[in-house]
Structures are given as C-alpha cells and as structure tokens.
Amino acid sequence: MPDLRPFTSFSEYALAELDEWHNQGRPIAGVYCIYAPTELIRAAGAAPISLCGKKQDPIREAEKDLPAAFCPLIKSSYGYAVTETCPFFSFSDIIIAETTCDGKKKMYELMGEIKPLHLMHLPHTQSGEAALTYWLNGLRELEKFLCEYSGITVTEEALHAEIVLQNRIRKELYELMVLTADKRSPLSAKEILAVQECKSFSVHPENYLEKIIKLKAELEEFYKQPDLNEKEGIRILLTGCPVGKGSEKVITVTEELGAHVVCMENCSGLKGLTLPIAETGDPYEAIARRYLQVPCSCMTPNRGRTDSISELSKTFNVDAVIDLTWIGCHTYNAESTIIRRFVENELELPFLHIETDYSESDVEQLRTRIEAFIELAE
Ligand code: SF4
Ligand code: SF4
Numbered sequence: 001m002p003d004l005r006p007f008t009s010f011s012e013y014a015l016a017e018l019d020e021w022h023n024q025g026r027p028i029a030g031v032y033c034i035y036a037p038t039e040l041i042r043a044a045g046a047a048p049i050s051l052c053g054k055k056q057d058p059i060r061e062a063e064k065d066l067p068a069a070f071c072p073l074i075k076s077s078y079g080y081a082v083t084e085t086c087p088f089f090s091f092s093d094i095i096i097a098e099t100t101c102d103g104k105k106k107m108y109e110l111m112g113e114i115k116p117l118h119l120m121h122l123p124h125t126q127s128g129e130a131a132l133t134y135w136l137n138g139l140r141e142l143e144k145f146l147c148e149y150s151g152i153t154v155t156e157e158a159l160h161a162e163i164v165l166q167n168r169i170r171k172e173l174y175e176l177m178v179l180t181a182d183k184r185s186p187l188s189a190k191e192i193l194a195v196q197e198c199k200s201f202s203v204h205p206e207n208y209l210e211k212i213i214k215l216k217a218e219l220e221e222f223y224k225q226p227d228l229n230e231k232e233g234i235r236i237l238l239t240g241c242p243v244g245k246g247s248e249k250v251i252t253v254t255e256e257l258g259a260h261v262v263c264m265e266n267c268s269g270l271k272g273l274t275l276p277i278a279e280t281g282d283p284y285e286a287i288a289r290r291y292l293q294v295p296c297s298c299m300t301p302n303r304g305r306t307d308s309i310s311e312l313s314k315t316f317n318v319d320a321v322i323d324l325t326w327i328g329c330h331t332y333n334a335e336s337t338i339i340r341r342f343v344e345n346e347l348e349l350p351f352l353h354i355e356t357d358y359s360e361s362d363v364e365q366l367r368t369r370i371e372a373f374i375e376l377a378e
Contacts, residue, residue: 030092039162044146050200053077055246071328297331
C-alpha cells in the first residue's frame, strides 16, 4: 500500500525545514498566487511558501478591516496575518503579492503594513508583445526587490537549474495525478489533495520531487496486484477557485455521495502543470512567457481555461464537471457562464456551478444539490 505519511503530515516537515532555513539566515517569501515565479524567487536565494488562507477560523477578525463581501480566501489570508495564528506567515520575512483580482490588490495594501511586501504588476491579458514586455519588466522589478533583501545576485545558471527542477516536478506530479485517477486507486480525493498541497510548502523542492517519484513507483507496484477492486461512481473534474485543507467541503460531500473527484483544474490542483518553461534561450523571457499563460479568470479573455478543461476531461476520462467558486469572487463567478456553455455544448458533459464559502452552514444544502447532480449524470 502506498505510504502517504510524508504528505498527510506535511506541515510538521515543512515547519522543521523552515526553521532550519531561517536559522541559516536565508529569507522566506510568502506567496499568494501561482503567478509568483518559483524559479526566480529560488534563484534569488529565498524559499517561497504558499500563504493562501483555506480556513474559516480567522475570517471574523479579517472582517474588522475588510468588507464581509470579499471572498473567503482573501479574508482568511488576511485574517491569518493580523491574528498571527499562521506559523507559515510568521516565518515569512517578505511577501510577494500580485495584481490579480481587485479584492486581493486592496487587501495587500493593508498587509504591506505588517511585512515588507512587493507587488508584482500583471497585465490583464495574455496575448501580445506589449503584455509580455510589461510582465517581463515586472519580473525584473521582483528580482531587484528579492536581491536587495537576500544580498544574492541571480545568475542565468541558477535560473536555468531552477527551471529544469520545477519542470521536472510539474511533469512528475502530473504523471502521478494521472496514476491516482486509475479506477483501482487506493487514494481518496482528500489524500490526493494533500499530495498536491505539499508542493507549495516545500522548502527543498528536490525532496518533494523524490517523494512524488517514490509514490509513483509505489502506486505502479500496487497496480501489479491481480483482481484489484475498481471504484464505481461517476468521475468528476473540479474546476474554479483554489481549495485546500479546511475548505474541501465540496470534495468531501461529493466523495461521500459515491462520486470521485479525479482531477482538479484549479490552482491547488493541476492548473499550470502542463505548462513547462522553455529550457533554452533567455531564461527571463522563458519564465515570463510561461507564467503569463496560467489560465486564471483575472485574465481577459481567459481562453486557456477551456483548453485546459478540455484536455483534462479527456486525459482523466471524466463524466461530469463541477465549477466551485467562492462567494465574492467576481471573476470566477462571472466566468462560470462561459465554462458552463463550453462544458455542456462542446464537451457534452453535465455541469454544476456551486457558489459557496468556507463555512459549514450550507453543507446539507450542498449535499442535496450534488446528490441530484450525480443522479442526473449517472
Ligand atoms: S486563482 Fe488566479 S489569483 Fe488565485 S491563485 Fe490562481 S492564478 Fe492566482
Ligand atoms: S478566489 Fe477569486 S476573489 Fe478570491 S482571491 Fe482568488 S481570484 Fe480573488
């Protein structure tokens, strides 16, 4: 049976690694978005870790400063910062923020009063040389901020090494996720979520790479056994806003009802894993080009998302799509209409849009809706 302990107890491992990193006088950079270029941050000597708030607990405190109508991810992230209840935020020396959605941008203005914060300016479109040049300049500004803080100069060799490493991680993780979606897989969607979440907390990404390669080998070995039971129940692609430990109620309910979330087209899942960085040519331009293609609803238009859903729905052989969006997330909520039309008309798959928050108050209501959807899709 595959050993999941390195992933299910990842916070203990990660905190021990952060402590060691800190004691060596090396900077830790808190990030809130997958547009934050891991390769550049690492080449500048800092360890990037994800600080996205996934739990309800600090939201009440956040609402003293932020509008209640903001999405729970923004409120939870800010709440952890002001209540000092997240050890990962406490460990972070600097914050790398980004101009994605309006709520986050305004929240960062307040967060910048707590820790040194660099705001990366993203264009809001992904096509055209002007957008690429703007973003490339933004990456140079980020490099300047990081290097001033760390005292390290980024070299092309260091950047290249980080690009090769992160490309390998994306490739191996994607292949692992395809394996976990096998009908004979012994892993639940929540366990798979833990494997994916660990990626953003890895102080030493080479150790994470080793762990996922080991898990891949263990799964391949597991599948060699004869007469393994195959899971019944429909296969769901979950798309939309990021989810994580603490905000996984839709995944829990879906699996309790006998369906299987076999793939997540979101930033805590597979979004961007099939976008490698070119390993030849100017590494800055290669990084800029790749990150600009991340299909987030903050981009207009965001055609890459339908391409990604199309590719994943085929690779993971899905029967239906659930679009999970957080209340207050205008861009993902508005984009849901485009996604519905695409899934129903082009992919000819059943589609359900769920708009909710981190609280448990609507769980029974969600159960009724998801149950009816599964019955319809079967
Ligand atoms: S959904 Fe968009 S803003 Fe949120 S983490 Fe992903 S890329 Fe960043
Ligand atoms: S879920 Fe939507 S509103 Fe919330 S931080 Fe992400 S993009 Fe912004």
